[in-house]
Amino acid sequence: MKKLLGLLAIAIAGAAGYLAITPSPIDPLAWQPQPAPLMTGVLEPNDSLMKAELLAQGQIHGPEDTAVDAQGRVYAGLHDGRVVRIADGKVETFANTGGRPLGMDFDAQGNLVLADAYKGLLRIDPAGKIEVLASAADGVPFAFTDDLDIASDGRIYFTDASSKFQQPDYLLDLLEGRPYGRLMVFDPASGKTEVLLKDLYFANGVALSQNEDFVLVNETYRYRIQRYWLKGDKAGTHDLFADNLPGMPDNLQGDRAGTFWVALPTPRKGDADFLQNQPWLKAQLAKLPRALWPKPASYGLAIALNEQGEIVQSLHDTSGTHLRMVTSVKPVGDYLYLGSLDNDRIGKLKIR
Numbered sequence: 001m002k003k004l005l006g007l008l009a010i011a012i013a014g015a016a017g018y019l020a021i022t023p024s025p026i027d028p029l030a031w032q033p034q035p036a037p038l039m040t041g042v043l044e045p046n047d048s049l050m051k052a053e054l055l056a057q058g059q060i061h062g063p064e065d066t067a068v069d070a071q072g073r074v075y076a077g078l079h080d081g082r083v084v085r086i087a088d089g090k091v092e093t094f095a096n097t098g099g100r101p102l103g104m105d106f107d108a109q110g111n112l113v114l115a116d117a118y119k120g121l122l123r124i125d126p127a128g129k130i131e132v133l134a135s136a137a138d139g140v141p142f143a144f145t146d147d148l149d150i151a152s153d154g155r156i157y158f159t160d161a162s163s164k165f166q167q168p169d170y171l172l173d174l175l176e177g178r179p180y181g182r183l184m185v186f187d188p189a190s191g192k193t194e195v196l197l198k199d200l201y202f203a204n205g206v207a208l209s210q211n212e213d214f215v216l217v218n219e220t221y222r223y224r225i226q227r228y229w230l231k232g233d234k235a236g237t238h239d240l241f242a243d244n245l246p247g248m249p250d251n252l253q254g255d256r257a258g259t260f261w262v263a264l265p266t267p268r269k270g271d272a273d274f275l276q277n278q279p280w281l282k283a284q285l286a287k288l289p290r291a292l293w294p295k296p297a298s299y300g301l302a303i304a305l306n307e308q309g310e311i312v313q314s315l316h317d318t319s320g321t322h323l324r325m326v327t328s329v330k331p332v333g334d335y336l337y338l339g340s341l342d343n344d345r346i347g348k349l350k351i352r
Helices: 002-021 167-176 270-276 279-285
Strands: 053-055 066-068 074-077 082-087 090-096 101-106 112-116 120-124 130-134 145-150 156-160 181-187 192-200 203-208 214-219 224-229 238-242 252-254 259-263 300-306 311-317 326-332 335-340 346-350
Touching (some): 074 101, 074 346, 082 101, 120 145, 130 181, 181 214, 300 326
Parallel strands (some): 203 252
Antiparallel strands (some): 053 346, 101 112, 181 192, 252 259, 335 346
């Protein structure tokens, strides 16, 4: 017993010494979240996501976002840089960006426009030819191009989640908790990119309103959604659209009929909320192997908001066995297509 206690003391001393002399990779900021909303009423857990059809199960890895073309074929970007096309149960490679394709959508000409975490804002023509539209704005290169939405005039609204941390280190951005994100717009006619908002806390999902009078952007690590006004008396200003969400908002998609779908990869967790206001602990945690970090809940969750910022519906997989870590919800016709940063399938859920 004495020998065991001695070894334990040596291990503890060694760990303490390691933490004391090893510099932290982050400079964390303290922030106190509001108490998480109760999962009652419209947020009451249900089994809606369990009813989704599963596409390409076991054949893909990390379909973070999806897009559906005019022929009903489903596209998704994977961990290995491929953009795959799924039709009649078959998966084929449409293109390979050589990076990490994330948010995507089709433009009016049938080109697939996507945000690649490493490569920037890309456009892929129907033959699979890739063109870089933008990779920097105001002299600052994109470090983590994330999501987009395309207006009726062809302008592309998109985000650079963080100017400091790239995609593999998104959890370091969470721990540091500083505003490195930007919302931008690219004009295909001029080829110019304009920064609309900066100093966002992990700028993630983007969605235009029904009348395109405003655009929304998720601040993932603040559990909130900002609104930037494009038209009217408030044009050029921004305000808070929704706050204190029940999870970390990832991709965001409007159906252009007054509803916004928000993917929440994990519900709020007490340990994560507690850490937000503990900069010293966050600095030490960032030094440790990631296997020792708090884990997200194995859960599937998506919510719908109206244009007043009110939550009107929630979809759950409480077990996380069918659709977990949902990172995108794409409304197309009568269906929702649900992607995941770290799963082997796409969900297709009939909603009407």
